Amino acid sequence: MKSIKNFGVLLGVCLLFGTSCNSSSEVEEKKGLEEGSYLEWVDPNIGSVHSRWFFYTPGAMPFGMAKLGPSTNGSYGNKSGWEAVGYDGRHESIEGFANLHEFQVGGFLFTATTGKLHTVPGSLENPDEGYRSRFDKEDEVATPGYYKVKLKDYDVTAELTATERVGFHKYTFPKSDNAYIILDIGNQLGESGKVKDAAVSYHDDNTIEGWVITYPEYVKKYQPDGEVKMFFSAVINKTPESVGAFNGDNRKENQHHTTGVGAGLYLAYDTEAGESIEMKAGFSYTSLENAKRNLLAEAKDIDFETAKILAQKKWNEELGKIKVSDPSKENKTKFYTGLYHALLGRGLASDVNGQFPENDGSIGQIPLDANGKPEFDFYNTDSVWGAFWNLTQLWTLVWPEYYNDFVQSHLAVYKNSGWMSDGLANSKFVSGVGTNFVGLVIAAAYQANIRDYDVELAFKAAYENEVKYENRNEGAGKTDLKPFVEKGFIPYQPGWDTSPEGSAFSVSHALEYSYSSYAVAQFAKALGKDAEYNELMRLSHNWEKVYDEEIDFVRPRVASGDFMKDFDPFAPWVGFQEGNAWQYTFYVPHTPEALVEKMGDEKFVSRLDSIFTVSEKTGFGGEDIDAFAGLCYLYNQGNQPNLHIPWLFNYTSQPWLTQKWVRRICDVFYGVEEIHGYGLGQDEDQGQLGAWYVMASLGLFDVKGLVEMEPSFQFGSPLFDEVEIKTANGKSIRITTENNKEDNVFIQSIRLNGKPYQRSQISLDQLREGGHMEMTLGNTPNKDLFEDL
Numbered sequence: 001m002k003s004i005k006n007f008g009v010l011l012g013v014c015l016l017f018g019t020s021c022n023s024s025s026e027v028e029e030k031k032g033l034e035e036g037s038y039l040e041w042v043d044p045n046i047g048s049v050h051s052r053w054f055f056y057t058p059g060a061m062p063f064g065m066a067k068l069g070p071s072t073n074g075s076y077g078n079k080s081g082w083e084a085v086g087y088d089g090r091h092e093s094i095e096g097f098a099n100l101h102e103f104q105v106g107g108f109l110f111t112a113t114t115g116k117l118h119t120v121p122g123s124l125e126n127p128d129e130g131y132r133s134r135f136d137k138e139d140e141v142a143t144p145g146y147y148k149v150k151l152k153d154y155d156v157t158a159e160l161t162a163t164e165r166v167g168f169h170k171y172t173f174p175k176s177d178n179a180y181i182i183l184d185i186g187n188q189l190g191e192s193g194k195v196k197d198a199a200v201s202y203h204d205d206n207t208i209e210g211w212v213i214t215y216p217e218y219v220k221k222y223q224p225d226g227e228v229k230m231f232f233s234a235v236i237n238k239t240p241e242s243v244g245a246f247n248g249d250n251r252k253e254n255q256h257h258t259t260g261v262g263a264g265l266y267l268a269y270d271t272e273a274g275e276s277i278e279m280k281a282g283f284s285y286t287s288l289e290n291a292k293r294n295l296l297a298e299a300k301d302i303d304f305e306t307a308k309i310l311a312q313k314k315w316n317e318e319l320g321k322i323k324v325s326d327p328s329k330e331n332k333t334k335f336y337t338g339l340y341h342a343l344l345g346r347g348l349a350s351d352v353n354g355q356f357p358e359n360d361g362s363i364g365q366i367p368l369d370a371n372g373k374p375e376f377d378f379y380n381t382d383s384v385w386g387a388f389w390n391l392t393q394l395w396t397l398v399w400p401e402y403y404n405d406f407v408q409s410h411l412a413v414y415k416n417s418g419w420m421s422d423g424l425a426n427s428k429f430v431s432g433v434g435t436n437f438v439g440l441v442i443a444a445a446y447q448a449n450i451r452d453y454d455v456e457l458a459f460k461a462a463y464e465n466e467v468k469y470e471n472r473n474e475g476a477g478k479t480d481l482k483p484f485v486e487k488g489f490i491p492y493q494p495g496w497d498t499s500p501e502g503s504a505f506s507v508s509h510a511l512e513y514s515y516s517s518y519a520v521a522q523f524a525k526a527l528g529k530d531a532e533y534n535e536l537m538r539l540s541h542n543w544e545k546v547y548d549e550e551i552d553f554v555r556p557r558v559a560s561g562d563f564m565k566d567f568d569p570f571a572p573w574v575g576f577q578e579g580n581a582w583q584y585t586f587y588v589p590h591t592p593e594a595l596v597e598k599m600g601d602e603k604f605v606s607r608l609d610s611i612f613t614v615s616e617k618t619g620f621g622g623e624d625i626d627a628f629a630g631l632c633y634l635y636n637q638g639n640q641p642n643l644h645i646p647w648l649f650n651y652t653s654q655p656w657l658t659q660k661w662v663r664r665i666c667d668v669f670y671g672v673e674e675i676h677g678y679g680l681g682q683d684e685d686q687g688q689l690g691a692w693y694v695m696a697s698l699g700l701f702d703v704k705g706l707v708e709m710e711p712s713f714q715f716g717s718p719l720f721d722e723v724e725i726k727t728a729n730g731k732s733i734r735i736t737t738e739n740n741k742e743d744n745v746f747i748q749s750i751r752l753n754g755k756p757y758q759r760s761q762i763s764l765d766q767l768r769e770g771g772h773m774e775m776t777l778g779n780t781p782n783k784d785l786f787e788d789l
Contacts, residue, residue, distance in 0.1 A: 037316055038320050039312060042319070042336045046334075051089075051684065052084055053084075053106055058143060058145070059161050060311075060347075063348060063402060065164060067347060070149060071087060071094065071098045072093065074095065075109070075189060077188060081216060086190050094132060094135050096111030097158060102380045102382075103382035103423055104428075105426065108281070110181070111151075111158070113179075114180070119251055119266065121184070133151035135149050135150060136150065146311065158171055161307045165298055165348065165351070165352065166283070166295055168299070175272055181279065185200040188214070196213045198211065198262075199257070200257070201257040201265075207236075208232075208279075209288050211229065212230050219425060226429070234279055237277065243268070246264050247263055285349050285357045290351040321726045324697075335694060338690030338692075339690065341687045342687035345382070345685075346406070350374065352374075358427055359413050364378075364416065366378060376408040376409075378409045390688045392445075404451075410441075411453060417429075417475075419472075420461050431476070434577075435509060442462050446458065459524070459527055465478070466536060469481040479499055480500065480506070484513050492557060494574075505577035506556050508575070517542075519705070552599050552607075553581045556574065570582060583634070583645070592703055596651055601652055612646065612661045615633065616664060621679045637669045644703045647714060650789075652789075653789070662717065663717050699715055714760060717747060722735070737774075737777055739776055740777050744778050748775075748776040748777060751774040752774075758786055
């Protein structure tokens with residue numbers, strides 16, 4: 001997605017909200033959320049209990065670099081790299097406001113105080129130990145592009161907003177001769193890992209600049225010689241009375257510069273009642289010079305209120321690309337909040353001049369077009385494990401330009417390092433779960449006609465990702481690929497490791513590699529590469545070698561080739577990554593027809609239906625507030641390996657059960673509370689569970705992840721009375737329902753552009769052409785609805 005280049009749109013923004021750009025924040029707050037704005041249906045606090053570091057960042061643009069949000073425990077550390085730290089809806093104090101939130105990336109905590117000066121954050125149990133402050137929920141405003149809260153201990157109101165690469169802070173003080181703005185630069189935040197070094201300086205022209213180098217846990221694991229660098233260049237609109245530096249508790253009065261772990265600055269002010277001080281900071285992952293360049297390009301002539309209006313306008317435009325009409329406020333809130341998270345995650349990592357961090361630590365340059373603008377944007381990203389069942393399908397329909405840039409980002413890393421990584425933190429390998437689905441995601445982009453990149457290079461990278469195991473970089477994942485290619489299965493080895501000799505997750509990896517092999521095989525076929533196609537198709541059948549036909553479960557094999565004894569299909573981690581055999585037996589998304597045939601249609605339907613009947617009683621994924629809740633259950637909506645399973649009925653004799661159970665999951669698993677947003681404290685993974693709800697409520701989903709040469713979507717039961725999807729080619733898809741009531745979850749008939757439609761799938765090409773799909777719903781299944789089943 002291309003950056004906002006022209007802030008001349010400001011006049012149009014003001015007209016949109018019907019107010020002067022010089023109006024007060026209170027007026028703008030009301031105008032920005034006036035009736036008809038999609039922002040009124042987004043509640044960032046939904047699911048904020050036990051959420052990941054990157055989840056809660058209201059002060060941000062779609063896919064932006066600057067992602068501002070309050071931190072309640074972001075400074076607490078992150079032992080394994082994935083624990084839920086940052087903002088938790090149960091907490092009652094805020095330590096400050098962090099500016100960068102990505103998978104394995106976090107930096108630069110700013111805040112404001114009055115009274116006694118503190119230079120450490122303090123604890124949740126005793127906020128008075130540091131600069132953190134208590135707050136009340138009723139004083140908190142969170143909406144896309146804007147955040148506001150009253151810091152009770154200091155009588156300071158803090159506000160946040162952002163452009164793509166610039167964060168804006170506004171602090172409104174009481175009358176005080178001991179007011180401070182604190183910039184805590186050199187401490188660990190969220191998933192950033194330990195700080196290796198840092199520096200920060202104040203200059204007499206009211207500019208501040210600094211940097212921090214961190215060593216995230218996943219970088220430590222997958223690229224041990226790597227590190228993550230972050231830079232900022234800021235300007236503040238009031239000259240301080242004095243400036244001091246600190247490193248933790250060690251304060252240095254009247255110093256304007258400090259370095260090392262714990263580095264920070266405090267700016268001291270005398271303030272009048274109601275006086276506001278604004279600061280805007282440009283960010284970069286490459287250099288201080290580019291941080292300043294980003295600041296000047298995006299924010300030189302705009303203040304906080306202008307930036308806020310621009311951010312809200314942009315969010316309204318992006319959310320409005322899918323319009324839903326329905327009397328249920330709850331369902332609309334679930335929908336637009338899920339869409340918000342899908343558009344928030346996986347943010348920008350390149351500068352306005354097209355420079356970006358390379359994997360080897362150097363600075364790369366994106367080619368510039370005839371106007372001197374970068375040909376694409378480069379993005380950070382969490383693992384794409386499961387993203388093909390939510391995010392990429394949504395991107396394909398509505399945001400293909402972002403999808404294309406996503407592919408370009410991974411190809412840039414491949415060109416620099418020779419490998420692709422499932423996840424990227426400033427181009428460093430952060431493989432996430434140690435597998436790698438980027439080849440599949442690229443193959444699906446090609447099949448969806450998203451191809452503005454070097455196709456031959458893309459195929460080479462994707463192909464090597466499926467078959468190349470000699471001297472494989474651990475950061476590229478799949479370190480157990482050799483036995484999969486040579487033996488057709490991966491020997492089970494107890495523990496937590498993955499190696500060329502075997503894996504603790506042997507079965508789940510074999511199933512995943514079979515799927516991704518199939519995806520890249522279709523890519524090869526589309527390009528006329530017959531040898532590679534045949535090779536990859538052979539590998540795609542390896543799932544059959546871990547399927548035990550005597551019990552109709554997938555099951556680990558040991559080195560001898562025998563099935564493991566003492567097998568418990570409920571046991572997670574024993575051959576299965578973040579799941580168990582009950583869940584992973586259904587992980588054959590590339591050929592669900594073959595899985596149904598192997599188990600038998602009657603048994604397949606009966607088992608799957610009973611799984612959902614039982615799982616509904618536990619909220620479709622466990623009842624614990626835990627990112628890994630549900631691993632011992634029959635089904636777990638809160639984690640990636642399960643997300644296609646309710647759609648598998650579409651490949652059986654009873655497709656109406658997909659309509660029933662998908663609707664129940666939308667109603668039961670998803671909520672509108674802080675503790676029950678995406679299940680109970682589930683792992684939302686930068687928009688994945690939100691995007692799943694969006695696709696499910698539209699009644700469109702592809703089990704195969706759009707990897708076929710002619711991608712198509714299977715049908716579910718649309719949740720809304722009317723939906724209008726604006727595609728990238730300017731056409732619109734309208735989906736309307738008749739007789740859509742709470743118990744009427746079964747499709748009775750489908751009409752496409754006025755004509756009866758009785759196929760169980762609709763092609764991506766047909767959807768892109770636009771048109772009107774009408775569905776009549778009822779409370780009993782129409783067993784003769786689809787002629788092709």
